Amino acid sequence: MTTITDEELYLNAEVLKDKVVLITGGSSGVGQATAIAFASYGAKVIIGDIDVAGAKHTIRECLRVGGTIGSDAMVQKCDVTSWEEQVALFDAGYKKYGRIDFVVPNAGVGGPPDGPLALTKRTKDIPAKPDTRTIDINLTGVIYTVRLGQHYLMKNKEKPLGPMAIIFVSSMAGNNGLPRGEIYSATKHGIVALCRSLTEDYRGHGIRTAVVCPWFIDTPILKTASRVALAGIPLTPVHRVAGAIVCAATDPNWETSGASYNLPDDGLVMRTERHELTVGVYKLLTDRINGLIKVQTTANHYKNVVSDLFMLAAPHLTVVAFVLPILAYWLFTRWMNS
Ligand SMILES: NC(=O)c1ccc[n+]([C@@H]2O[C@H](COP(=O)([O-])OP(=O)(O)OC[C@H]3O[C@@H](n4cnc5c(N)ncnc54)[C@H](O)[C@@H]3O)[C@@H](O)[C@H]2O)c1
Structure with missing residues (x-):
């Protein structure tokens, strides 16, 4: 396990200049902070989100922080549960910038609106069918993004510029269970599994990968009930999550590809190498x-x-x-x- 300071997170970020990053769910929270972090080092940013107004705000911020060093940004309305809309997103970004170097499948929602999966009391009737839309967005949407991401990153072989990476956004709920947030936790375990299972195949194509696992962050995904439950407990700062994503994408050391970047509280990022977990x-x-x-x-x-x-x-x-x-x-x- 390696602890990474906030300064060290950006040690290799200069390589982002003139690179292109595609981020899903970039209108708000983690995706927005990540877009701005990439733009501040001169990367061009493609955002796909259902919230176009929020994405336009992110783009204005990207242009503000990265304008003088040649950053650029674009938005395309995209519901990640639609394969066709994701195809259109990647196609529009590739047409505009001619390449895609980094992909951050970040779009996500909390637990389903119909509440926890666990039944709280015995009833005579058959229980209602569980709402599984969280899986469609948090897991199926990510599966679509990484399939397309790998395809577009592999196109860079014809015109190599530097590092390439697909950085997954899981959660501490992807390492531990989350009582009353079972389906959300299951999707985040799924994200960890996707990252760890894809690492070697990606490495063969020169694509780094990593999974970022933050504790609760103060973003709109947190509903009132969660905020009440979390009262008095320190939260993970969103800027540190964005820094962990930049660090994971730009680290030139292939030994860290496939690692987990854990942010279990408001303290520093802790990286667990992949080989530490395979015995x-x-x-x-x-x-x-x-x-x-x-x-x-x-x-x-x-x-x-x-x-x-x-x-x-x-x-x-x-x-x-x-x-x-x-x-x-x-x-x-x-x-x-x-
Ligand atoms: N906030 C936390 O406590 C926390 C902790 C750990 C991990 N995460 C993860 O971070 C990621 C980002 O969440 P956040 O905290 O920034 O929340 P957020 O609500 O601020 O951002 C989520 C973004 O995803 C977009 N989105 C939702 N459904 C979409 C869809 N179908 N298609 C396209 N875009 C869609 C939203 O419009 C929004 O811009 C999620 O994957 C979440 O699971 C969040």
Whole structure:
């Protein structure tokens, strides 16, 4: 476990200049603070959110902090539960800036409006079907974002500029259970699992990853009941969460890819490396799968090299294929006549 000071969070942030970051849920809270943090180092920001008015406010702030060093920002209305709207978001951002270097699938909501999953008393009737929209936004939406994110980041191979990363936003409720917030906690456990499971595949394509797990933060996601329950307990400052996301995206050390950046209270960021959590037979299996991923990535690389060489040689091969039979026929007729 490594403790990271607030200054250290921005140690490598200069690499953000002229890079492009796509953030979902950038109209408010963590997404907004992250957008402004990236813009203040000269990154261009693409925001996808259902709240366009809030996103426009974020964009104004991005242009204010990053204007003089060449930042830029755009918004596209996007409900993350819609694959088509996410496709349109990535497409619009890519068309405007010509590349995407970082993706932060951040959009999220709290627990479902129909209350906790646990039943509080015995009833004669069948209970109501649980509302699972939180899963659609917090988990399915993120799955859509990272599928598209990887696709667009891999396009940078043709014009590399520097680091690339997909940084997940989970929660301390992704490490621990959250009584009365069961479905929310389940989605955040899902985010941790996605990050840890995708790390090796992403590494093969030069994409860093990490998962940021904050304690409660003072943002609009906190409803009155949560605020009452949290009274007197210190909250995590939103600027530190944004700093952890910048740090996770820009750290040049590949050993930290796949790590968890935990913010369990109002104190400093604590990073848990991925290898600290994989032990015993789990490590054996993980090593075996990672070996397979490496073989597959290397095989794909050489397949691409061979296909590129073939493409280059194809015009000459056509000439050879055309000329050789004629030459053979000519030699044959000469031999017959001799
Ligand atoms: N605030 C906390 O206590 C806390 C703690 C840990 C993790 N988080 C996580 O941080 C992330 C951001 O939350 P926040 O605290 O900034 O809350 P927030 O309410 O301030 O921001 C959430 C953003 O997501 C957007 N959004 C919601 N549904 C959407 C949808 N279907 N499509 C697109 N955008 C949508 C909202 O418009 C908003 O801009 C979430 O993933 C949340 O789970 C928050």
